[in-house]
Amino acid sequence: MTRLGDLAQLIRSKNAGAFTLTFDVMFDTQESYERVRASKVLNKKNFAAMYHVPEEEVTFFEHDAARAIKISIPRPYVQSSREDGDAYGGQQHAPLVDLEIPD
Amino acid sequence: MTEVRVLSASGQIGSGFLESSFQRGISLKPHVIACDGGSTDAGPVHLGSGKPHFSREGTKRDLRLMLKGRDQLKVPLIIGSCGFGGGDDGVAWMRDIALEIAKEEGLSFRLALVRSEQDKEYLKRRLREGRIRPLSPAPSISEDVIDRSTHIVGMMGHEPLADAVSKGAEVVLAGRASDTALFSTVPMMMGAGAGPAWHAAKILECGTACVVQRKRPDSIMAWVRDDHFDIEPMDMDVRCSAQSVASHTLYENADPFLITEPSGTIDSYESRYQALNDRSVRVNGSRFRPAEQVTIKLEGAELAGYQAIIIGGVREPFILRQLDSWLAAMQEKFFARVQEMFNGRLGRDDYDIHVRVYGRDGVMGKLEPYADRIGHEVALLFTITTAEEAATDAIAKTFAHFALHYPIPEWRGLISGIAFPMAPAHVNRGPAYRFNLNHVVVPDSPLEMFRTEFMEV
Numbered sequence: 001m002t003r004l005g006d007l008a009q010l011i012r013s014k015n016a017g018a019f020t021l022t023f024d025v026m027f028d029t030q031e032s033y034e035r036v037r038a039s040k041v042l043n044k045k046n047f048a049a050m051y052h053v054p055e056e057e058v059t060f061f062e063h064d065a066a067r068a069i070k071i072s073i074p075r076p077y078v079q080s081s082r083e084d085g086d087a088y089g090g091q092q093h094a095p096l097v098d099l100e101i102p103d
Numbered sequence: 104m105t106e107v108r109v110l111s112a113s114g115q116i117g118s119g120f121l122e123s124s125f126q127r128g129i130s131l132k133p134h135v136i137a138c139d140g141g142s143t144d145a146g147p148v149h150l151g152s153g154k155p156h157f158s159r160e161g162t163k164r165d166l167r168l169m170l171k172g173r174d175q176l177k178v179p180l181i182i183g184s185c186g187f188g189g190g191d192d193g194v195a196w197m198r199d200i201a202l203e204i205a206k207e208e209g210l211s212f213r214l215a216l217v218r219s220e221q222d223k224e225y226l227k228r229r230l231r232e233g234r235i236r237p238l239s240p241a242p243s244i245s246e247d248v249i250d251r252s253t254h255i256v257g258m259m260g261h262e263p264l265a266d267a268v269s270k271g272a273e274v275v276l277a278g279r280a281s282d283t284a285l286f287s288t289v290p291m292m293m294g295a296g297a298g299p300a301w302h303a304a305k306i307l308e309c310g311t312a313c314v315v316q317r318k319r320p321d322s323i324m325a326w327v328r329d330d331h332f333d334i335e336p337m338d339m340d341v342r343c344s345a346q347s348v349a350s351h352t353l354y355e356n357a358d359p360f361l362i363t364e365p366s367g368t369i370d371s372y373e374s375r376y377q378a379l380n381d382r383s384v385r386v387n388g389s390r391f392r393p394a395e396q397v398t399i400k401l402e403g404a405e406l407a408g409y410q411a412i413i414i415g416g417v418r419e420p421f422i423l424r425q426l427d428s429w430l431a432a433m434q435e436k437f438f439a440r441v442q443e444m445f446n447g448r449l450g451r452d453d454y455d456i457h458v459r460v461y462g463r464d465g466v467m468g469k470l471e472p473y474a475d476r477i478g479h480e481v482a483l484l485f486t487i488t489t490a491e492e493a494a495t496d497a498i499a500k501t502f503a504h505f506a507l508h509y510p511i512p513e514w515r516g517l518i519s520g521i522a523f524p525m526a527p528a529h530v531n532r533g534p535a536y537r538f539n540l541n542h543v544v545v546p547d548s549p550l551e552m553f554r555t556e557f558m559e560v
Contacts, residue, residue, distance in 0.1 A: 015143075015355065016356050017143060017541070018143050018147075018538045019238070019241070019541045020240075020357050022353075022355065022357050024350075024353050026350060026353075050472070051470055052469065052470060059357055059358065061358065061359055061360065063349065063350070063353065063360070065345070065346070065349035065374070065375070065376050066346055066352075067346060067350075068350055068353055068359070070353050070357075070359050072357035072358075074239075074240045075240075076468065076469065076470055077468060078537070078538060079143070079147075079538065080147050080148075080536075080538070081538075082455070082457055082486075082488075083457070083468055083469075085459055086466055087145070087146050088144060091466050092466075092467060094466075094467070
């Protein structure tokens with residue numbers, strides 16, 4: 001098992017507008033990108049469970065030229081609303097860093 | 104083969120760029136210089152209050168170099184979303200800075216101000232006509248939402264900008280605009296391929312965000328041709344790679360392949376990225392799919408109230424093991440104190456106290472997978488909101504004292520349960536805003552929602 005954070009070139013979250021949160025997991029080698037894709041650890045179902053949204057509200061893309069996986073969800077709290085703790089949406093990816101990818 | 108050279112001064116005006124980078128760009132003779140001036144990324148306060156995000160000093164420094172550069176080359180300069188929120192206050196602010204610089208530097212130019220703030224009666228009429236559609240997800244819209252907004256802007260596409268340039272505008276200061284449209288306007292006018300024009304624009308608008316290892320905000324240039332574009336950062340120490348450019352459409356978008364603009368969609372499904380050398384990249388295969396109808400995105404902000412914050416730490420293990428019940432009980436008991444102070448004038452719904460617990464779930468809230476864990480200390484951030492500035496101040500200072508001494512059953516005697524790093528413990532934030540729209544309007548024409556004023560400077 002290897003931690004996703006040790007395989008990825010970059011893991012980040014960000015606002016995609018004030019109402020959507022988008023996550024990028026990017027790789028600097030084809031090998032690491034293929035390994036994580038093949039493991040299917042990052043998928044709509046797992047993400048929906050981790051981030052407490054219905055599966056149909058998760059969008060999922062693989063971008064081969066960028067060697068990136070992109071997942072987006074409706075923002076858990078609208079940007080800068082009462083309960084929002086992250087105005088730029090930049091710290092919501094943290095649990096992804098420790099995800100285990102099988103060897 | 105058409106070639107249109109587009110110089111992006113920086114990702115945001117006011118955030119800076121190296122003068123040497125910008126001057127290198129000027130030496131390469133761009134046909135247009137453009138820069139984005141705003142975003143929703145910094146929250147609703149800029150739209151809500153009309154106040155800018157970056158400093159006047161930083162903005163003036165950046166604008167001065169851009170105005171001198173465009174004057175030297177006699178090419179258009181386009182700046183959008185002025186004042187960050189892009190409302191009429193923001194356009195006025197940028198205009199005043201531009202006029203100051205013109206006077207100081209002895210510059211003259213034809214200036215176009217393209218305003219994007221929306222008339223409420225117009226929007227209510229469009230709402231009744233069924234011409235306003237929600238995006239997904241969207242808060243609910245009504246005439247009341249429109250009325251209580253402090254400012255609503257429409258995000259213009261390239262059409263109002265092209266109209267201004269075609270009428271001789273040498274400097275365009277626009278209100279809220281699609282960041283991409285600022286950079287696609289002149290290539291489209293000059294007959295470059297629409298796919299390359301729009302895709303290049305999408306990358307240029309963020310400045311050097313598309314480089315391999317970004318040092319700082321800085322200038323970048325694209326050569327837009329019929330069926331491809333080339334892109335290169337101006338600082339020789341910094342480089343683009345095929346992957347770094349390819350990954351740029353991911354940034355701040357939910358869909359990295361299809362990006363919606365007012366007049367159509369940028370389709371990068373077939374885009375191919377190749378390194379030309381170790382610093383610049385060529386992109387083939389980008390498409391722009393015109394929409395059947397132009398749609399203009401609305402952004403709106405309303406006053407959420409007047410806010411104060413209190414920050415303090417808790418280290419005491421007996422409080423930490425009952426933190427939620429301690430916090431809930433103190434807020435419950437505090438209401439009686441509010442009634443006393445205001446003689447019954449303020450009810451439960453007239454004030455709000457919200458607490459975040461850092462060291463537990465302050466950052467992720469309900470998403471935090473480790474919310475059951477607390478270490479040996481937490482930071483509490485209380486936010487107090489009411490509809491009146493004076494009431495917020497009174498409640499905040501009273502609550503700070505009330506919370507400080509709120510007891511736990513384990514100790515007999517007066518305790519001080521919160522460690523304030525400074526006193527007084529509360530800080531007034533002033534007015535706070537919230538976004539209240541995520542909708543598009545379907546106008547009859549792409550120009551009807553925007554107002555252009557020309558000035559000879």
